[in-house]
Amino acid sequence: MRSTLKFAVPLAVAALALGACGTKGGDTATPAASGGAAACGNYKIGMFGALTGPNANLGIYIQNGVNLALDDYNKKHADCKVTLENYDSQGDPTQAPALAKKAIDDKKVVGIVGPAFSGESKAADPAFNEAGLVTITPSATNPKLAENGWKTFFRALGNDATQGPAAAKYIKDTIKSTKTFVIDDASEYGKGLADIVRQDLGSQVIGNDTIQQKQTDFSASVTKVTSSGADALFFGGYSPEAAPLIKQLRDAGWKGTFVVADGVKDQSFIDNAKDAAEGTIITCPCVPADVAPEFQAAYKAKYNEDPNTYSGEGYDSATILLDGIAAGKDRSSMVDFVKSYDKKGVTKQLKFDAKGESADIKVFAYKVEGGKIVGTGEIK
């Protein structure tokens, strides 16, 4: 038996190590303390997205919004609380299907906020569709997601197809750029968006480049932009790349306008690019925080910071599901409830069309001024 023992020990050590670390790590998914009245369904809603790992920030912003909505609901329905079940995909499509199955098998789960990213949506949504479990995504913006005929798919924000043209319009009409350079990060989101902008701007696009995600040295792209004489640059991508890109562009003395989309609408962009971020234009199909001051105040009270990207959408998505629970809906009847939903949320009028897209989409322009992202109004 000694040989078995020998390899059992390292295993046990590994297991212990895992255990020991974990207890300290804490866990946000605490189940409900106790059930309420007999009629109470002990329902749950699911939060599906990256809560840990490299992409966790976005998921946590959403989760904050969802938790706020739950607090509101549970305050009103103290006798029958709804709990939140987290499905932490780490944004990884590979992990998504098994998590979706887990959510589907838990009959108490009546609706999902998420999946947060487009990739994991594609991996998990077919399963949700088959099981008839409603998903309202607060952040996945790939237009094609709505084209699959999934009857459980809803999107609480505008997709890239609405944002792209607005960005192009802003570049053309407001910035009055004549020579625009377009860069994307080859991601589904960034490239999709950049391609729409390229198409809409047509011949005024004087140069293109594609970078890699996680790239930090952009010297080749910088040379391309500066040598092209562009007066505006649209970047389709996320803030981790946007910050070093604009910093290096400004270091090289480029003076044009930097235009980005909601993937960069993130305080960390300004924190990292510092002065270079000044003047950056950010488009976003999201309502400026000051449009819903109560939400902003509540959020700030709870988390000690301003609502961040998609926090409002997270709040709205959760609110729709919670309204459904309040109206006595269960998993099977929730789909129709969401479909016919029509109420004002903190980000927009919450109403979906036949494909599950938000019916009322406005794209706003923001500008980085004095180290803050300031709304400059709707792009019409």
Added chain:
Amino acid sequence: MQNLIDNFFAYTITGLTIGAVYALVALGYTLVYGVLRLINFAHSEVFMYGTFAALWVVMLLGGRPGAGVGQVVFWVAMMFVAAMAMSGFIAVLLERVAYRPLRKRNAPPLIALISAIGASFVLAEIMGLRSRITGWVGLDDNLRDYVRNSRNNAGMPTIIAPQPIFTIGGYHVTNVDVFVIVGAIVIMIILDQFVKRSRLGRGIRAVAMDPESAALMGVNRDRVIQVTFLVGGLMAGAAAVFYMLKIGITRYDAGFILGVKAFTAAVLGGIGNLRGALLGGFILGLAENYGSAVVGSQWKDVVAFVLLVLILLFRPTGLLGESLGKARA
């Protein structure tokens, strides 16, 4: 292609700047490989810790330097001290914790690589989880600026404001470009002299050439290995400073890709060969930039790796061959 011809000097100078960083990091791989025949997979994290040290020291000392030359010199010096100390420390720690126990047990070489990979994960994750870790020990409030959004980018203020100092082929060469390229070469020369002339340097060469004979001749192998790691760490620290001056933004996983590139540079030049690392770094930086210019930045890494394969096919031991031991005594 036309773009490359028109902006040839722009691509060249910027390629050399990033190449200088590759070269300095590559030295760490090459030194350790020469002495231990080991791919120090975690060396990328040694570099990454250096970038954070450079960033933190700036934050610690007040965040934003004034203009004058004296100020700039002071800040850059502080960055060097902090980054090299941090990277050197991490490199030595790494050797003590991850490699020395294995050496004592005569573990197979592959397992050393696994230990290196493990160490790399641990180091990167500690940095990535630093907000959680400070949270446990109750220092979160005090260290908020240092640990906030620990999975995210961390940027630092501009230390050397880029100023064009001369123009070559239409490209305005900035003070930062010059500082990085010249600085890297100077450091490299110092290292070369150290390995050539100092007693410790001779020890390194002796162990690289023949560990057993070196031991017989009274060279303390453990000490030499430790010094090798330390020197590699110091070089990575210097690279980190140049990187932060040029890029200005780092992240817990910033080392990974850069490490892969630097290792590629080391192999390209001939692993184990100090001058090979320099040459490999510069060539890789240039190749990436030229490649990006011609086929698009998205193929940058592909260009780098294809170049590597081609060179290995025709020169199986890299451009300058592998010879830390024979390093031109």
Added chain:
Amino acid sequence: MSDPTPPTTGDEPAVERTLADPADEVTEINPDVDIAPEDIGVPVVSEGERLLEVDEVTLRFGGVVALNEVSFHINKGEILGLIGPNGAGKTTCFNVMTGVYQPTSGGVRYLGKPLGKRKKFQITKLGIARTFQNIRLFANMTALENVLVGVDAHHSTGVVSAMFRLPKHRREEAQGYARAIELLTFMGLDGKADELARNLPYGDQRRLEIARALATSPQLLCLDEPAAGFNPAEKAKLMELIRTIRDQGYTVLLIEHDMKLVMGVTDRIVVLEFGRKIAEGSPAEIRDNPAVIAAYLGVDEEDAS
């Protein structure tokens, strides 16, 4: 799972083996085991003919001349000694013959045909096998497996045959095991067939190297200082072994430092010094050759003893 194997060696070996005293610490060889080369398509030359000719071979490494127009030949069925002081180019000469190095000029002819740029494994297949000065066994494989690798040189089982256990695989495995056991028995290693090579005592490792080389059924067996590290008693046994191997039909090329050993066992001797051939002839002739005496006396007393 194992295949019934037709005995290829007759009855005696089995008997011999059972008689061997297991308590005996020193491994005794079993000279009566028939280990004659198998008929595996290697052309056989009649005794006395030239098996291998080294023809004006020169080898340079950069500026260093390792071999300088060295010529000699090996007759079928003889034991040829290749001697010389340290650094004389003996092993280098071996390496040229086995395809490790390509000569800068000149060439090696085997059975009248030039070896040309054949790869190492192809040369082995032609019938030249060697051992190494510093033992290079497959340390983590068993003694049996080490020998099997040698036998496999003339096998052609591939993935498909192995996967479906086709008759070819079965035939070759059976033949291979039989041959390997035969060789191990001959070397007195049959009791240690399942030991990892690295766990064998030094002397056994040396013998196992010879067995592995013999397993490739060579016409020419090249032994690179097989007696290195042996005491006189062991050396005597080794000489006996080499003679037995020759008597079983192999041609042997022996590199050796130890003059006494070489004198006692070889038919002819070639002497190298500084990459040059300085003498060639019978042991008696070599013993009296002034150039050889000078070379040995001038270099290393110990080696010449």
Added chain:
Amino acid sequence: MSTTTSAPAAPKKSSPGFRERVDNLPKAVKIALWVVFAFFLFLLPLLNIPFITTEGSDFGGVLFTVATYVLVALGLNIVVGYAGLLDLGYVGFYAIGAYTIGVLTSEHAHMSWVVVVPIAIVVAMISGIILGAPTLRVRGDYLAIVTLGFGEIVRLTLVNSEWLGGAQGISDIPKPPGLELFEVPSIDWSSGAPVVDLGTTSTFLKFGINDFVPYYWLALGIIGLVLVFDILVKSSRVGRAWEATREDEDAAELMGVPTFRFKLLAFALGAAIGGLSGALFATKAGFISPDSFQLLLSILFLAAVVVGGAGNRWGVIVGAIVVAYFPERFREFADFRVLVFGLALMLLAIFRPQGLLPPRRTVRAKRADDRQAVLEEGEAHV
């Protein structure tokens, strides 16, 4: 004749106790034990055994992932464990297998799954040869970086090639044809004791969207086949040639082993198995994108092989289970998964440098012994 048991103190020789007792069982009992064990493995996702079953994620899905890792580890073991070639870009072959399925069943054609899987294997194998033919001549450590580059080139090509779906990847990969022979009930433990739950069942080989168990069964079956293949090939001239090459390439060459050819063979076979696992992955996922083939995965694969014990097929299986299962089992500590994994790798390297289950030379030695006995019998009969 002396036996191996009298061997002089071999370092790290595993104690014979358990192993020997199993070996000494009658053949019929051994076969029966194997059958029972195989049966247990097939039923594992439905047994819902407490503690083993993953809480945070669907157990069937997790087991499938574990099974793909096992398959990958078996393939990579041929390359790393047997032939001693350090491959840091194995994910490339995995991706090629998956994308062959994606391209031929969804993106550009709608061929039958049954036809496409062999194609995927062949394509992966060919890519292995294309990569190996020029690079296997370079020395070991260089091979590591070259293969690492290969993995990245494959991924970047996927990201940047519109034809391959770009970053969007390929969706709607069809399910393989099923059989729907019978239903297997699962076990429910919610009452504290096992109860057969006829409500939650898995249909034998109905490849649906929401039941991963049949995919797991499929993967398990394929693992079985690959294992048999592995055992047969390893215990032949081919396996010996690999090992000889790993031990001492020059000596092997001089003993008549065409080492380059065998290295290439190992590379091609490893690639083929990698492609097969990728194909399985794509089949179950239904959606693939370059994100699923990150460089990190190559490193995890290699870790699985080395953690388990490179060269021992049972060891690498254990390694694959450790690498794939533990992070899912301890999902609640998600943020620390990688950290703990890294720590575990370091601890393992220090305290178990040969891997969890080092190659069992003694077992092989024993088998050789049996052969010899048979030989002697044969002789005695004549």
